[in-house]
Amino acid sequence: xxxxxLLALLLAAMLLLSGCSxxxxxxxxxxATPIVEVLGKTVTKAEVKDQVDDYLVSLRNxxxxxxxxxxxxxxxxxxxxxxxxVINQIIEDTVKxxxxxxxxxDQLTEEEQANIDSQWQSxxxxxxxxxxxxxxxxxxxxxxxxxxxxxxxxxxxxxxxTQQAVADKLKxxxxxAVANPSDDEIKAEFDKRVEDxxxxxxxxxxxxxxxVNNGDTVYYRPAGYRMVKQILTRFTDDDQSVLDNLNGKxxxxxxxxxxxxxSLSDVENLDDLLSKVTVNVNGVDSLIxxxxxxxAQEAVATVTDLAQEAVATVTDLAQEAAETAEEAVETAAETAEEAKTVVNELTAETAADFGADVEESVSTNVIALxxxxxxxxxxxxxxxxxxxxxxxxxxxxxxxxxxxxxxxADWDALMAxxxxxxxxxxxxxxxxxxxxxxxxxxxxxxNFTAAAMGLQNVGDVSEKTRGSHGYYIxxxxxxxxxxxxxxxSVKDLISxxxxxxxxxNFFTEQVAQWVKDAAAKINKNALKD
Numbered sequence: 001x002x003x004x005x006l007l008a009l010l011l012a013a014m015l016l017l018s019g020c021s022x023x024x025x026x027x028x029x030x031x032a033t034p035i036v037e038v039l040g041k042t043v044t045k046a047e048v049k050d051q052v053d054d055y056l057v058s059l060r061n062x063x064x065x066x067x068x069x070x071x072x073x074x075x076x077x078x079x080x081x082x083x084x085x086v087i088n089q090i091i092e093d094t095v096k097x098x099x100x101x102x103x104x105x106d107q108l109t110e111e112e113q114a115n116i117d118s119q120w121q122s123x124x125x126x127x128x129x130x131x132x133x134x135x136x137x138x139x140x141x142x143x144x145x146x147x148x149x150x151x152x153x154x155x156x157x158x159x160x161x162t163q164q165a166v167a168d169k170l171k172x173x174x175x176x177a178v179a180n181p182s183d184d185e186i187k188a189e190f191d192k193r194v195e196d197x198x199x200x201x202x203x204x205x206x207x208x209x210x211x212v213n214n215g216d217t218v219y220y221r222p223a224g225y226r227m228v229k230q231i232l233t234r235f236t237d238d239d240q241s242v243l244d245n246l247n248g249k250x251x252x253x254x255x256x257x258x259x260x261x262x263s264l265s266d267v268e269n270l271d272d273l274l275s276k277v278t279v280n281v282n283g284v285d286s287l288i289x290x291x292x293x294x295x296a297q298e299a300v301a302t303v304t305d306l307a308q309e310a311v312a313t314v315t316d317l318a319q320e321a322a323e324t325a326e327e328a329v330e331t332a333a334e335t336a337e338e339a340k341t342v343v344n345e346l347t348a349e350t351a352a353d354f355g356a357d358v359e360e361s362v363s364t365n366v367i368a369l370x371x372x373x374x375x376x377x378x379x380x381x382x383x384x385x386x387x388x389x390x391x392x393x394x395x396x397x398x399x400x401x402x403x404x405x406x407x408x409a410d411w412d413a414l415m416a417x418x419x420x421x422x423x424x425x426x427x428x429x430x431x432x433x434x435x436x437x438x439x440x441x442x443x444x445x446x447n448f449t450a451a452a453m454g455l456q457n458v459g460d461v462s463e464k465t466r467g468s469h470g471y472y473i474x475x476x477x478x479x480x481x482x483x484x485x486x487x488x489s490v491k492d493l494i495s496x497x498x499x500x501x502x503x504x505n506f507f508t509e510q511v512a513q514w515v516k517d518a519a520a521k522i523n524k525n526a527l528k529d
Contacts, residue, residue, distance in 0.1 A: 035527065036087055038094050038520035045526055051086045052079070052527075058155070083527055095514040096167055105169040108162065112169075116161045123150045174510055175503035181495055187487070189494050193219040194484045210443055212436040215429055217493060218485060225480035227434035228452040231414065232421035233398045234470040239390035246383045253376040260369040264362065273366045279374035391466065398464040398471040405461055411475055420470070434477045448472050 031046035197220035451465040455476040
């Protein structure tokens with residue numbers, strides 16, 4: 001009998017030491033393990049784990065989309081934090097639902113439900129038209145696919161929209177107890193905003209102009225500002241297209257030059273190597289990069305060949321022109337415009353050795369850098385030429401505007417008729433007040449700022465001034481008086497801001513108290529396995 005008792009004790013000890021590995025969990029029972037119990041509601045392990053998995057997927061997608069990296073959602077601390085977030089949200093949603101029922105705001109009106117239906121339908125139509133326009137799915141399969149996509153793209157379900165509407169009704173009901181701010185509170189907030197603005201504009205004067213021109217509310221006006229209007233005469237669409245094309249090429253070359261320069265950063269004698277590369281430019285249609293030695297040896301032959309080619313080319317062109325005179329006349333203008341937009345890529349011949357100690361990759365990049373610099377210079381020359389032509393094409397228009405103003409034409413009427421600045425068009429606040437500008441204002445073209453600040457008296461009008469997109473004609477319309485704005489002009493805004501902050505804080509405090517009073521039971525440890 002004693003032996004049997006001893007054997008039983010030994011078996012029990014073995015099971016204990018082995019971590020009870022011989023005991024298998026029933027997956028159905030395990031999934032039903034309560035994790036959260038609050039206000040009579042039980043949320044199981046399976047439900048919590050599903051929500052945690054969804055949370056981690058959303059977390060991963062969020063960081064991938066907005067920050068360019070994917071967090072490790074298998075990390076224990078990340079999973080634990082996700083579990084806490086999900087559990088807290090379950091408890092908060094449950095107490096809010098109960099409180100909404102208690103206060104009688106848990107049911108939606110027909111109008112409120114119609115708004116939700118309309119919102120869902122807008123999501124539905126968008127997904128159907130753009131994602132499933134050519135889908136072969138039909139009926140319930142299509143409906144489910146669209147609904148799943150709405151959740152994937154917008155993070156909502158029809159049920160969640162309804163829950164949010166009830167939550168909004170609850171909040172609106174609760175915050176009715178929050179009183180409007182007093183005049184003293186409004187004045188104190190106004191003084192704070194004035195002082196903050198003053199400090200900000202002292203360190204960054206352009207910030208005031210940016211705020212005014214963007215239509216933002218300002219509380220303080222720094223010294224040195226004036227209001228101006230302009231009549232902009234833009235380059236023609238064709239000329240602007242030419243310039244955009246050329247400047248785009250220059251931008252691409254800047255990137256290439258920076259990359260090549262960085263790759264050669266360890267080359268101590270880079271300038272010496274670059275000096276051994278000659279770039280021959282035969283007009284904008286042909287740029288040839290060759291080592292200096294080759295250029296010297298082939299110079300005579302090249303000149304001879306070019307001369308012979310020139311004679312042959314002239315003959316051929318003359319013959320072709322005679323045969324196609326009518327077509328040439330029709331397309332001459334178009335060809336001339338296209339010629340301004342095109343600068344052919346450089347053709348690089350095989351480079352001669354720079355020396356035995358220079359690696360082939362270095363030699364290749366040195367020639368490529370010389371090539372890119374030369375091509376950039378050609379584009380910059382083309383930009384200068386195209387810009388001059390662009391101004392010539394709008395000279396007459398700008399001069400006519402100046403003549404009409406000199407003859408007494410109404411500025412605002414002429415600006416509305418002739419001006420091409422969207423900010424000076426009817427309906428825009430800046431068209432009524434003008435732009436705020438000061439010395440060295442960083443938001444505008446320096447030429448515009450110089451023209452605006454060069455005017456001596458209110459009412460003065462500038463001459464036509466060259467700008468990045470055409471001619472500016474600027475009028476000095478008023479001065480900006482230094483100091484705080486009138487409190488009455490911003491009182492309603494401040495009152496609304498203070499009330500909303502107070503309401504948000506009050507509701508947050510109330511929810512926290514509801515959660516505390518609910519005394520939820522949490523079994524987070526059961527999620528570990």
